[in-house]
Amino acid sequence: MENLWPSLYKYGPDLTPYPDLVEKMLTETHENNLSVPEGHTRYTIDIIQNATWSDGVPLTAKDVAFTFIYIIESGVYGNPAGSDYLDLSVSDATTTYRCVIEFTTESYWLFSDFAFDYIIPEHVLNSTEFMGYDKWNIWNPVFDSDTPNATCGPFTFNAFESGDYYEILMNPLFHYSIDPFDIANTTTPLTSPPPTTEGHSWTPMVTIPTSIGSAVVIMYCLLKIIQKRRESP
Template sequence: SWREQLLTATEYEDVYEAAIEMQRIWVHACPNIIAYENTLLSAYRNDKFEGFVNDVSDGVPGYWTNYRVHLKEELGGPFGDTFRWSNPLDIDSFNTMVTSSAYSMNILMMLYDSLITQDEEGEDVLWLAESYEAETHDDNPAVPEGYTRFIFDIIQNATWTDGTPLTAEDIAFSLNYFRDAPGNPYGTDLTEMTAAYAPTTYRVIVEFRTESFWHLHTVGYKPILPKHIFEDIGLEGWNLWNPIPPDDEMVTSGPYNVSDYVAGEFAELTRYDNFFYGFDYGEGNGDDSDVFPQELLLAVVAGAVGAAVVILVGGYVLMRQR
């Protein structure tokens, strides 16, 4: 059936075909279909910065704007300065496994990486993964019948902010940690994962006891944790870890790391110099495609109304008032 193909196929083309055919049946069977689209308005100033990205899901205030925004060339750019935006609520935890707040994730999404991610068009793109292959028993007799095996080869220039290389060991550890840590929300959809291991430094293999294309997203979107940090925290400590940066160092891999934070007022994120996708402007032609600005700070102000005003230049707080 189309439903069976949608749930158990391991190739994108087969899943896509089943989804389209099921939608055709749904449209034909429904006497009335109410079609509507929500409109998300994003207001922002473009007199100082450029490179804003109108994300298909989040609009302008999202990951890809933070990633690509840069100072205009006529103002001394593309490098330097501070980009500020407002977060409706303060971050409730810097532990990505504990928070359920979308406002906290506005910050945490800039700190961690995953095997795959979604681009501004909502399409899956490889991120830490350089390539991947999905196998079943029909493809490889070494895979048990009914199982799905994913083989990920990952990029070789990713590092943690303490200088430690990010390797397949971190990825395998993270997936096993999420599955085995009691009550960890990232482990709820990993119950069918039977193995995650790193046969080499930059290859990780993940196996599930059922066949499904959707297992790719199950593991692909998970944030990757530093093994050398969370080994000491342990499985029982996943929800007890409560860092308050910058006093408590956070070892992360994303394009920014937290350089200052005042609860209820602001969070300051500073560019991670060795980010693995840190594009260079070359001669600084102002092209905002596939670039990552150097010397850029993100000043995230908590609350659009009534919160503290934070003005940051070069990483220093010049004024903070209520």
């Protein structure tokens, strides 16, 4: 799922949080900001500005704020995720790319309650005609291709056969992807400094059979993370 859906943070290889949608985040209590009520914790979250849903709609702070509101409101109808947000008092997009969420408690564990939850598309799910809060458990675009859907991970879901295979494809709109470096066709002189842009390079892999005797295979991609740093002269 994490290859299909975005979150504010994800876990790194060492299991420490690293930003996915977050550009920067400020954590405040009454102790360091008197405008925060006593006993409350406020998170001011600035998100990246190039995240895009797979249907081409920009991902903004409205999606972030709506995600937490949807979890709370659908909790009344049995969504178990709502139990993590019983102390949430504010979830608001104050600008296009800034969201403020506030809890009525102070706890180290508040961060993990929201940071890794998948962000959902407000323009798809904020419709009582299609997806009211009471329908949180019946939205299933995998089995119903006519159901509106949009994701924002490194891959998009393409096809599946129940009990046999599923297929995911590279998402060309992924916010951390860059075009693979084509050594064969480059005209860059050998003396040129290496590029310093950080991003993800996509490497196609071989097909993998899903079961013995099955002719159906999965084409999949390996997301190779390339981190390049400017070398000192």
